[in-house]
Amino acid sequence: MNVTVCIRRVPDTETRIRVGEDGVSIDTSGVKYIVSPYDEFAVEAGLRVTEGLGAGQVTVVTVGDAGATESLKNSLAMGVHRALLLEGEVTMDGLATAKALAAELAEADAPLILLGVKAADDDQQQVGPMLATLLGRPCATAVTRLEVRDGHVRCHREVEGGTELVDLPLPCVVTITKGTYEPRYATLKGIMAARRKPLERRPAELPAARLRVLGLQPPAPRPPGRIVGEGVEAVPELVRLLREEAGAL
Amino acid sequence: MSAAAVLAEPMTMTEDGSEAKMESGAAVVAAFVEQRDGSVRATAHEVVGAAAELARDLGGEVHALAVGGPGLGAECGQLGARGAGVIRVAEGAELAQYQAESYAHIVAGMVAGGGYQAVLFPASALGADLAPRVAALLDVPLASDATGLEVVDGGLVVTRPVYGGKAFARVAFDASPAVVSLRPHVFPPGTRAAAGRVEVFTPAGGAPAGGRAVDFRAASGGSVDVAEAEIVVSGGRGLRGPENWGVIEDVRDALGPAAALGASRAVVDAGWRPHGEQVGQTGKTIAPKLYFALAISGAIQHLAGMRTARTIVAVNKDADAPIFNVADYGIVGDVFEVAPVLAAEIRRLKSAGG
Ligand SMILES: Cc1cc2nc3c(=O)[nH]c(=O)nc-3n(C[C@H](O)[C@H](O)[C@H](O)COP(=O)(O)OP(=O)(O)OC[C@H]3O[C@@H](n4cnc5c(N)ncnc54)[C@H](O)[C@@H]3O)c2cc1C
Numbered sequence: 001m002n003v004t005v006c007i008r009r010v011p012d013t014e015t016r017i018r019v020g021e022d023g024v025s026i027d028t029s030g031v032k033y034i035v036s037p038y039d040e041f042a043v044e045a046g047l048r049v050t051e052g053l054g055a056g057q058v059t060v061v062t063v064g065d066a067g068a069t070e071s072l073k074n075s076l077a078m079g080v081h082r083a084l085l086l087e088g089e090v091t092m093d094g095l096a097t098a099k100a101l102a103a104e105l106a107e108a109d110a111p112l113i114l115l116g117v118k119a120a121d122d123d124q125q126q127v128g129p130m131l132a133t134l135l136g137r138p139c140a141t142a143v144t145r146l147e148v149r150d151g152h153v154r155c156h157r158e159v160e161g162g163t164e165l166v167d168l169p170l171p172c173v174v175t176i177t178k179g180t181y182e183p184r185y186a187t188l189k190g191i192m193a194a195r196r197k198p199l200e201r202r203p204a205e206l207p208a209a210r211l212r213v214l215g216l217q218p219p220a221p222r223p224p225g226r227i228v229g230e231g232v233e234a235v236p237e238l239v240r241l242l243r244e245e246a247g248a249l
Numbered sequence: 250m251s252a253a254a255v256l257a258e259p260m261t262m263t264e265d266g267s268e269a270k271m272e273s274g275a276a277v278v279a280a281f282v283e284q285r286d287g288s289v290r291a292t293a294h295e296v297v298g299a300a301a302e303l304a305r306d307l308g309g310e311v312h313a314l315a316v317g318g319p320g321l322g323a324e325c326g327q328l329g330a331r332g333a334g335v336i337r338v339a340e341g342a343e344l345a346q347y348q349a350e351s352y353a354h355i356v357a358g359m360v361a362g363g364g365y366q367a368v369l370f371p372a373s374a375l376g377a378d379l380a381p382r383v384a385a386l387l388d389v390p391l392a393s394d395a396t397g398l399e400v401v402d403g404g405l406v407v408t409r410p411v412y413g414g415k416a417f418a419r420v421a422f423d424a425s426p427a428v429v430s431l432r433p434h435v436f437p438p439g440t441r442a443a444a445g446r447v448e449v450f451t452p453a454g455g456a457p458a459g460g461r462a463v464d465f466r467a468a469s470g471g472s473v474d475v476a477e478a479e480i481v482v483s484g485g486r487g488l489r490g491p492e493n494w495g496v497i498e499d500v501r502d503a504l505g506p507a508a509a510l511g512a513s514r515a516v517v518d519a520g521w522r523p524h525g526e527q528v529g530q531t532g533k534t535i536a537p538k539l540y541f542a543l544a545i546s547g548a549i550q551h552l553a554g555m556r557t558a559r560t561i562v563a564v565n566k567d568a569d570a571p572i573f574n575v576a577d578y579g580i581v582g583d584v585f586e587v588a589p590v591l592a593a594e595i596r597r598l599k600s601a602g603g
Binding site: 141179248 | 373414465539549591594
């Protein structure tokens with residue numbers, strides 16, 4: 001069975017974020033990019049599914065600009081078989097992104113579509129279930145582990161208070177969160193092999209975004225905190241402050 | 250196949266939902282009510298409360314929308330006190346447990362005929378799963394995990410964290426209704442009481458086939474989940490090993506049943522604690538009233554998960570640890586010495602007057 005993984009290129013989570021001159025986007029100078037961490041878990045999950053079945057190929061797809069080919073190559077180096085760049089400008093409007101992916105995948109041989117639970121740039125947490133809805137397919141979100149069995153996928157979902165087990169009939173869409181799928185490192189051999197793997201690109205069928213960013217601001221600075229003291233002697237004062245000043249106890 | 254087609258005749262999907270629309274002309278904001286095992290969740294009080302504030306600015310009333318098993322209507326009456334003018338409840342024996350596809354279908358049907366300007370969800374695990382599907386069925390965008398809502402020139406403007414909380418975006422909608430999910434614990438429970446008229450109906454079926462929940466495995470420990478707790482006590486690598494977690498649990502226990510355990514990724518990756526407890530960029534994003542970071546350095550990815558907590562307390566033996574930059578109160582010291590005294594002092598305070 002073939003697996004399709006949708007990924008996104010985002011600024012490294014270590015990167016300092018500065019607001020750009022336009023006031024609505026970030027200053028990209030000096031920003032290092034990575035594959036969104038959740039998407040890497042999804043790539044790893046996809047590889048393990050095909051390895052476990054001993055059959056099928058993994059395709060990575062991204063909507064993005066030419067720079068996103070770098071992210072596709074990272075996935076190819078991890079062992080993914082083929083890559084597709086849908087060229088277009090991704091925005092915070094996840095429904096527009098989902099429509100571009102749906103247009104591509106509706107007729108494709110893509111029985112199992114995996115995505116990260118959210119992208120580490122806009123943190124919108126929505127493209128997966130939106131894509132599933134557009135395709136009219138079942139979907140499980142925030143899945144830490146999945147097992148493909150005859151005709152269905154068993155998903156372990158992380159929810160408040162525990163783990164829910166959900167069976168989805170194929171074809172379906174699953175979003176992956178941290179848990180089982182620690183991404184493998186690309187080997188030198190993998191990086192070499194990636195150069196010969198197919199990487200297609202074509203324009204995305206991306207509708208206009210209908211969420212408009214009016215402004216981007218750094219987080220409101222927290223009021224300066226204070227060191228109450230050192231060691232156990234400071235504890236009574238801390239507890240007093242928590243009760244009387246912060247009203248937290 | 251197309252999702253929009255499903256809703257071409259939205260009101261034919263419900264039997265009584267269309268009447269609800271006619272009776273109440275000035276509905277402007279819908280608030281989704283999260284329930285579990287037939288009980289209304291605390292998030293619903295926040296979502297209805299936020300909807301009531303918005304409705305006041307927009308000049309109209311709040312409709313709370315609930316889906317669940319028989320008897321949910323009676324349970325939902327309490328939402329009048331939180332600001333719901335009308336509470337529309339879809340009841341069905343097969344709806345007692347959350348099922349994504351059918352819930353999405355029913356909620357989208359209720360919204361499609363309701364004439365709402367905004368639809369609010371909680372950004373809980375359930376809300377994060379449901380809201381995108383409803384937005385896609387309605388063919389409108391979604392702004393997730395909002396920390397602020399305001400009305401500007403008659404339109405909704407949402408403030409929401411991006412880049413793991415390293416920036417906040419103000420976002421407007423070029424579509425209606427505006428669909429928004431709200432970060433739990435950020436919006437206060439509603440206090441603006443309204444009529445709270447409950448209208449129960451039986452939704453027609455017709456949802457596409459979806460997933461089937463086959464089992465639920467409760468996290469061991471049985472205490473409140475880190476994502477829902479008002480107080481979170483988190484431990485980091487400085488605890489040196491899982492055998493020392495009694496130190497953290499002691500503080501949690503002293504704080505009472507509203508407190509949950511959390512952990513840094515270093516601790517989870519080392520296998521000391523389950524992933525469900527991880528706070529941060531690749532764990533849970535939380536905004537409790539009170540957050541304790543015990544022997545946690547305060548890496549940027551950890552801050553992503555907890556920097557919107559109302560009050561942050563840090564205990565760390567390194568006075569230069571970055572956690573002190575965001576902590577409201579810090580103690581420089583050894584967690585193994587400080588934590589037990591902290592637990593004892595909290596117990597003393599509680600027994601001395603609640
Ligand atoms: C893509 C990505 C995603 C990530 N996601 C997350 C995430 O979701 N959550 C997360 O937490 N991290 C995340 N991280 C990891 C993060 O960068 C840090 O490595 C991690 O938070 C460190 O955990 P820690 O503070 O427990 O350990 P350390 O950084 O090792 O800090 C231990 C602290 O304990 C103190 N200490 C030691 N002994 C004592 C003592 N006896 N008494 C008091 N203090 C003591 C030390 O001074 C130190 O400050 C992520 C990283 C990446 C790259």
